[in-house]
Amino acid sequence: MFKTIEKVLLLQDIDIFSFASTRHLAELAQVCRGRTVQPAEVIFDRGDECQTLYLLVEGTVDLTDEQGSRRPARKQCLDLWDFFSEGRHAMRAEATDEGTLLEVTYEDVMDILTAEPELSIALLKYLARAGRALASGGQTDLEVSGRDNAGRRSSGASGRW
Numbered sequence: 001m002f003k004t005i006e007k008v009l010l011l012q013d014i015d016i017f018s019f020a021s022t023r024h025l026a027e028l029a030q031v032c033r034g035r036t037v038q039p040a041e042v043i044f045d046r047g048d049e050c051q052t053l054y055l056l057v058e059g060t061v062d063l064t065d066e067q068g069s070r071r072p073a074r075k076q077c078l079d080l081w082d083f084f085s086e087g088r089h090a091m092r093a094e095a096t097d098e099g100t101l102l103e104v105t106y107e108d109v110m111d112i113l114t115a116e117p118e119l120s121i122a123l124l125k126y127l128a129r130a131g132r133a134l135a136s137g138g139q140t141d142l143e144v145s146g147r148d149n150a151g152r153r154s155s156g157a158s159g160r161w
Contacts, residue, residue, distance in 0.1 A: 001034030007102060010057040016077050019122035027112055028119075032102040037061075043078065043093040043101065050089050052103050054078040059099015064092040072096065083109075 002010070007029035011017050017025055032055070037043060043054060046066060054077065061073045077083075078093050083106065113120045 001036075001100075002102075004029045007032050007034070010100075010102060011055065013057065013075050014055050014077060015075075016080060016123060016126050019125045020119055021122070024112075024116055024119040024122065027116065028104065028109075029102075031108040031112070032104050035101045035103060037095040037099050037101060039095055039097050041095045043095065044089045045092045046089055048089045050079055050082040050085075050087060051106050053080075053083045053106070053109055054093070055102040055104070057100050057102055060096045061099065062094050062096050064094070065090065 004026060008022060008025045011020075011025045011029060011032075012022075017028075020028075037059065043061065044050075046064075056073055056076055056078055059074075061078060062070045063073050063078065064070045073093075078101075079089060079091075082089050086106070113123070
């Protein structure tokens, strides 16, 4: 579906990789599988086992929690917390329009993070900023994504690794 370089460019727009170097994104891109989703297609349902990291690179997906509250998702990881907790999906993800996902298996992600500790540190930086933003009751582009308001990488996300 996509060449490796195209996947790298798509991954650069996903916030969780805002602190990752291009080299690390290239390694991740090699194991990502692209998939087109259609409107109303259920990507995963609440309670499903979480064995795949779903990265929404095009389109919109509704995430619905157990109370039925919906929020739209665009250009983001759909299941980050569930994936790393090795649990089950806490939400339902349903495409609202045609979109594109990059999918990575749990095993592939763990292999890359084990082989590339710098990528693990980049993800921890993102998670720390996201946690800080949530704890303070708000979120700014720079605090969570390492990008300024124009979408450029901040100096902390220069990819020095």
